[in-house]
Amino acid sequence: MNSHLCQASPQRPLTVGILGGGVAGATTALRLADLGINTLLIEASNGLINGPPICHLHAGGNLYREISDQQCLTLLRQSIDSVRAYPHSINRRPTVIAIPTSDAGDAGALLPRLKQVAHEYQRLVEEDPANKVLGEPEDYYRCYSREQFIALAERPLPKKAISHDDWLVPLAHNLNPDLLKFPLILVQEYGWSLFRMAATATLALQDSPHCRVLLNTRATELEQLSDGWRIHTESDPGQDLPLEQEQRQSHKVDFLVNACGFRTGLVDDMAGYRRQRLVEYKAAYVAHWKTTGDWPEVIFHGPRGTPKGMAQLTPYPNGVFQLHGMTESITLFKNGLVASCSVSAQPQLPLPYQKQLDHGWQTTDIEARTQEAINHMARLLPAFASATVGGKPLFGAQQIPGSDPSLRAADVSFEGAHYARVEIVKASSALTAADRIVARLADLGWLKLDCPPRDDMQTGQAPRLSPQLTITTRHSAKQVETTAVQLANERGYPEALALRMGN
Structure with a gap:
């Protein structure tokens, strides 16, 4: 890890519950498990990252003429981080x-914007040569x-x-x-x-001693406690459950992450929060x-x-x-x-x-x-x-959080001390959201961030953690591709969508 990046370590026993195993929830689980934080990931479907179409790394936002230059620069930085977090998915x-x-x-x-983006990419590569992924x-x-x-x-x-x-x-x-x-x-x-992203997350989290994944399971009730949340869940009775998993369970967590994608509002309603x-x-x-x-x-x-x-x-x-x-x-x-x-x-x-x-x-x-x-x-x-x-x-x-349908760069918001909602519009924003959650855990004193002093480090902002996750580099490109092909077959899509191209 470069010396200018943060390192993190848990300060006390801590369990984070994540509702939703799409790209937002899975990426958050990868980051937390990579830091050694006990994580419970609850997903209603039978697999991770099984949602809206993802086909394009928005490294500069050039698909969107209507968005601001600042959003484009944000998408560039987030895309570079995403390539490093999911190294076999591009x-x-x-x-x-x-x-x-x-x-x-x-x-x-488009040329003035492209010049800005190219200049920022050059700066990021000079800051860290590992950012040269494009x-x-x-x-x-x-x-x-x-x-x-x-x-x-x-x-x-x-x-x-x-x-x-x-x-x-x-x-x-x-x-x-x-x-x-x-x-x-x-x-x-x-x-x-999308399928190699799903394979990366599936392989990494199933091997992690710090993450428990419950598939075919949905939250039915949330209880807010003085020191966290109790999640009541029900698993699909039509699925073969692991021996240790009962159909109805409750789980105590210190911090709750709502990463339910377009259904995020349902969890907000259960938690008693309003959000536009x-x-x-x-x-x-x-x-x-x-x-x-x-x-x-x-x-x-x-x-x-x-x-x-x-x-x-x-x-x-x-x-x-x-x-x-x-x-x-x-x-x-x-x-x-x-x-x-x-x-x-x-x-x-x-x-x-x-x-x-x-x-x-x-x-x-x-x-x-x-x-x-x-x-x-x-x-x-x-x-x-x-x-x-x-x-x-x-x-x-x-x-899309708020009321602006042209918004493309968004990440996370918080309620109180024990609740976060991940509100990404583009998949490349997921790691930024995860890192802002890490910052909140550090603010609460549950996690120690070893960061050099920075004038621009503000409470709740994403710390400069390395985007490269140890947990996602333990499997080879071939292993990821093989699992991705299996997932494509299981989900009824052509294998070609899972195969590597131009690598």
């Missing part, structure tokens, strides 16, 4: 940002003129993409430059495998396309919620692609953004979306919306019209 391939001629935006308008800082982004793009179309497909130019050749072979504004921007925003938040229901689609070459991710910007909304093409091995289209017939849903009210902290999604979340999708809906996504992409990439449905959608709901 698909190392760049992203191409394209502005269609049908869009009112200016391709050059390639060389001077190669963070590159612009291509119309002439350069047309010239790439004359090149043969490389056997393996190595240079920036190599990654752009398949796109140049298939995309009409007359449909684009220039420059095209290639940026080192990598892919993120939004919940947005979303889906991404899986297609199979017989193509050649190593593809980058491609983002075609467009006005959100319109028929020409942003189109996102995310590549995986074996011709599998994940699709987003920011229209109400694809990724977004009519009345799919809902807010909490004065009597409950939990926003209520329309009943059809609740049924999909609880019971999955009907085949007709899968085929119809996936075909809509294919057609949306084919507007700009005509050859993609031959793609076919490749599997069921990745779907879920994300919470």
